[in-house]
Amino acid sequence: MKKIMLSLIVFLLAFVTACSQESAKPSSSAPATAEKAETKPEGAKPAEKKLPRVAFVYLGVAGDGGWTYEHDQGRLMLEKELGIKATIVENVPEGADAARVFEELAQKNDIVFGTSFGYMDAMVSVAQKYPKVTFLHATGYKTAPNLGTYMGREYQSAYLVGMAAGKMTKNNHLGYVGAFPIPEVIYTINAFTLGAQSVNPNIDVSVVWSNTWFDPATERQAAVSLLDKGVDVLAAYQDSPAGIQAAAERKVWGIGNDSDMGKYAPDFYISNPKWNWGPYYVQVVKEIMEGTWKPGSAYFGSMKEGITTTAPFGKNVPQEVKELVEKKRADIMSGAFDVFQGPIVDQEGKKRFDEGKKMSDEDILNMNWFVQGIKGTVPK
Structure with a gap:
């Protein structure tokens, strides 16, 4: 009797266990796992692109x-x-x-x-x-x-600064300390000269080379060599303000480069081309x-795209000079005026571009000659 009762209990326990296991199985209509049941929330943002190094x-x-x-x-x-x-x-x-x-x-x-x-x-x-x-x-x-x-197109900014220089000079002799004789420096000096000539056809521009980008001592020496020749406006293409500081000591107007350099010579500062x-x-x-x-x-x-502009004018630049420059700036920005549009004559008197003809970008980026009115040479 005990054996019968024991067998019956074992059978009942097995039956209950089997039923429990069957009820625990997922139904065919339910997701098998939580992972499979996940869905992307509606309107979720896509993964952001990895930032470049x-x-x-x-x-x-x-x-x-x-x-x-x-x-x-x-x-x-x-x-x-x-x-x-x-x-x-x-x-x-x-x-x-x-x-x-x-x-x-x-x-x-x-x-x-x-x-x-x-x-x-x-x-x-x-x-x-x-x-x-x-x-x-x-x-x-x-x-x-x-x-x-x-x-x-820094030459656009250089043209405007050249206009101011042409109006500010008293003796019509301007000076420019070039960095290296490469196209970007050459066409900037040419544009500066053309700008000055547009308001004062009697000016000339004497150029010397420092063969430096940032060497204040050498750049100062080059500036002094031009000041000794009697220039009354001095521009410089280097990264240091050494040139305009030397000019200010002689009470000569100065024009810097790249960034606003007015603080280095506030009383004798005109402006300069500036990058952005x-x-x-x-x-x-x-x-x-x-x-x-x-x-x-x-x-x-271009200047219109904001990559190049001019630094603020110095505190002693006359209002009429500022207004003249701003009017031409508007013409450049609108496309009504092109800096390198003929007639353009080189320093040897040879006509490089006829009346109305514009220089191509290739012409500008390969420029290795000076315009008429510049005293100095482009080293070969």
């Missing part, structure tokens, strides 16, 4: 108050607008060291900006080794599938992120 290579330091300072301001705008934290490398000389720096950066970054003309060959070489990295070179002319160039790189840096990085950047593209931005 960006690096900048500077010839000088961000605090130079000129060329590098303005590029660094552009870098800061890029970071703010796109949320990117860029790498910067300062004081990179043009030469073998530049190639080493670009190669190191190419191993860790997606986009590399080189901000000096002399980096060109180094960037071309490194770009060939790293085809998946995008390289962008300021002021150069060599491109590749993953290497583009960018520059602005931020909009370009934001635009081109966006294009690369979106896949719309054109391989090997060459950007040549």
